[in-house]
Amino acid sequence: MAVGSGLGRLISLLAIPFATRIYTPEGFGVLAVFTSLVTILAPIVSLRYVLTLPLPRQTGTALNLLLLSFGLILAGTAFIMLALAIFSEPMLNFFSMAAIVPWWWLIGIGVLVTATYELMTFWATRRRAYGIIAKTNIIQNSAGALATIGLGVVGLNPLGLLLGAIIAKGGGLFWLLRDFKTDLFRIPQAITANRLATAAGFYRDFPFYRVPSQFLMVFSQQAPLLFAAAVYGAELTGQLSLALMALAIPVTLVGEAMGKALYAEAAAIGKSGSDRIYQMTKDTQKKLFLVSIPSGLVLFFFGEQIFYLVFGQEWEASGKFASLLSIYIVFHFTSAPLVQLLNIMANQSTFLRINVVRVLSILALFSFVFFTKIAAARFIFLYSILMAFFYIYVSVLVMHILKKKSDQVRADCL
Template identity: 25%
Template sequence: MLNKLKPKSEFSKNVLTLMTGTTIAQAIPIAISPILTRLYTPEDFGVFALFISLVSIFGSIANGRYEFAIMLPKKDEDAINIFALGFIINVALSLFLLLMVIVFHDLFISLLNNKEISLWLYLVPFSVFLIGCFNLLNYYNNRLKNYKDLAKANVYKSVVTAVVQLSIGFIKQSTIGLISGQIISQIFANTKLLRNIIKDKILLLKISKVKMIAVANKYKDFPKFNVPHAVMNTLSSNMPVLIINFFFGSTSTGFFAIANKVLLLPVGLFTSSFSQIFLQKITYNRNNRIDQEKFINKVVFKLLGYSFFPFFIAFIFLPNIFGIIFGKNWIIAGEYAQILIPMLYLTFTGSILSNIIIVYNEQKKAFKIEIINTIVKLFSLLFGGILEDLKLGLFLYSLSGVLITTYRIIWYKSIIREKNEI
């Protein structure tokens, strides 16, 4: 009986391993959220959200997007040189950002229209560096199939974040607790994943300037096309925080931040785990000429089908759920979350399938689509900001996300049909 319940394929086992760790990792922030909303004010969450948005935008390109190429080479020697190349780019970008913050600090504060972020702006470059390191370590451990360690790293990160944010929150109610938890937890997670790489001393000795230049040229499409695409993508996803902060202030930004966090945590439970295994699986299928189309169709059907009911239930009851769990003051955050549900339903599937772009080198068209996506969402939010109607802006933002993600899913499937090799 127990044998029947065990995963039958390696793919399923790997998904289960990562999902187990990610489930625990995502459950911790969800569990402490009702406490955090009583320890920290919406303004605190607003400043924290602005900080995270800035880190996310630059962190997404910290390695020149070379981390995505780590999975592709057949030789580990090439992969470790890609890792080293990405690390050097990460250090250079982080130092450049620090210089920019020091020189143009007051200008940035004026552009962001938020004086509370002033002190924390100096920590953005360091946080970007940590995110860049984590992305490199994450993909290299994925290549090594160290799924247990990846799961543990996610758990460590959540536990440390929770402990720091709660501890400081009880002592001093300010943004320092939220930001400190984020930074310290990233250090712990990076340390865990780094051990699997530094223990292979022989492989590390194969890192050289000549080989790094060689892999940089071989995979030059990643910084050339994927970096602009990543900037557009992260700008698009972080745009609400930036614009809401500018037009409506830290309090409204805090309400949106909690709404977005509560929605993305359970969604991230599946996407982060499934996406890594999906990338590994379709890369394997391509290299071994296994039928991709049948696999992709099955994945799309299951993702859209299984996720419909929970998203539908959430859409109906979210405002009441927020009021009960986080307190009556946070009902408006539930209303914001309700508006975003349709977009997230499709994004859940689309974000996993987006790995097809990497495997089949379709960054050029993906970048063009992302430009359109960013522009449409930008004007949607600006329209709401100009009319001083935040809910209208979020509705238009969500609607544009539904339409564009639908097109993307159709396009991803067309790529497989055209390039499927058996």
């Protein structure tokens, strides 16, 4: 799965130098706001029941959760489309994004496609079908890159960026549905109102804790771009988005892929195997830390030169931003696989606490920046320092919880 995710992200990475020579920083700023809105909304519409799919021992229970999740996705998307039909123009104008007002409905399409793809990847994770996930990652990233470049060449700006982003987020959905059609055809036999209600009630902590937690987490991740769009304008937002996009590649390339694999293995072990989960997680952390250090140092010292050569003269400022942001990338990289393990430990309140801390910290920083009117580069530097401390806090906290569970299991065995 890590290889497939890596190849998919590598394809996206190889396409960026072509896209930066076709589209302007303003166009990337429009894409940044569009992607931020989809990224914030898509995880919420399922009420995070998708996370429960790998957990039940019985397939029938999992199929009930699959149907429940998809029904929530459809209902949530319909609500979002209605809200956008009424409020899209003032909202997008606030973020200096008048260019995508005519395409507001693409936000709803993006939410539906992204949420449904996530749903099916968690079903594939339950089946340990990592090869299928890898294949769809490669397909959709390739198709998204080709669509972005092709539509840009014929002059569809910024529409080409928006359509390319949607394809890259869910273009592999068809193959997931095809490969698991046998499971999907079993849904009518497995579904009963009682089993559906029982499954929803048993995992009720997910909508109660994970929905607000997920919103806070994703909002805090996307907030720098939304804040930059509202305060510094579309061009600077485009520069910042390219820097964040480049930095996100190693995290998603290996960190999140390893996180999904770790989550699946830990879910199979269960809470009774807390000692094994702790050791497995500790080993994963060490490997990720060693992998992340070289790339972080290279970006810190040579970010501007690299971006100038790779993406073009117009994107030198993005390289400067990447150098500043590289301060926290090592700690983000190592903490990426950890948070999902809280699902297995039934520790949803801790996940909520983590994200409350993050959002409050970021809002405090944004308030300071807004009132002091500091330059964009200084704002990005302060944000990078803040995130470095945050990810250290997350790693220490989650490892402490896992160690505590491990010690408890050992004590019970004595």
